[in-house]
Amino acid sequence: MNPQTRPPVLSTADIERIVHALSKRGGANVSIQDPRVSQVQMWIFGLVGAGIVGAALWVANSISDLKVVAERQTVLIEQLERRITRLEERRP
Numbered sequence: 644m645n646p647q648t649r650p651p652v653l654s655t656a657d658i659e660r661i662v663h664a665l666s667k668r669g670g671a672n673v674s675i676q677d678p679r680v681s682q683v684q685m686w687i688f689g690l691v692g693a694g695i696v697g698a699a700l701w702v703a704n705s706i707s708d709l710k711v712v713a714e715r716q717t718v719l720i721e722q723l724e725r726r727i728t729r730l731e732e733r734r735p
Contacts (some may be wrong), residue, residue, distance in 0.1 A: 653661075
């Protein structure tokens, strides 16, 4: 069963001939775009991609903030332990 719903504009032989001619000139940059993908869909894909990148950056920033909080708590715990030790040493 053929998945195409309409005949292609260029035949396979035409495409091969064009690619062969371009490759003789030192290379080709072939970009094939599916006509079923509209500009609106491309914008949606871009926005979704930007959202994913933004979420990843937010998570990284949150992890960094949590590390700072953990370091501050560690320093606070050490200070409290030193105070408790000094108080315990004062006892007769």
